[in-house]
Amino acid sequence: MTTIDPSLFLMNRPVSSTGNSSLGKDEFLKILMTQLQNQDPLNPMEDKEFIAQMAQFSTLEQTTNMTSMLEKFLNTFSEENPILVYSEMIGKKIDWENSDSKGSGTVKSVKQSEKGIVLELDNGKEISNHDVIKISKSE
Secondary structure, three states: OOOOOOOOHHHOOOOOOOOOOOOHHHHHHHHHHHHHHOOOOOOOOHHHHHHHHHHHHHHHHHHHHHHHHHHHHHHHHHHHHHHHHHHOOOOEEEEEEOOOOOOEEEEHHHHHHHOEEEEEOOOEEEEEEHEEEEEOOOO
């Protein structure tokens, strides 16, 4: 009967997961390197298998890079131009309230002023985005 070296138990302990079940490029590369190091010398990995795994790794890396670049683009785009975020309110019915009055109306346009984002309503009233208390679909 073969015995298992107890020192392997510590080396191969499961790593706690953060809830993300997909493999990243680092994990994929580690698996590929482990396969290459531990392959049977009498029955090595075929060229087709190796090329397929390298193609998968390349695709994974490109997808990861594209996702990262897209996230940076979206973050920069929304941070530098908040008017685009509020443009989604055009055509929506809003209720608003400030220290002077309150009311409702449909957003006709969005503009940026020295005071910040201003929403122009269908009744001609201009209000600050900070005064909005409810947003709903226009009827």
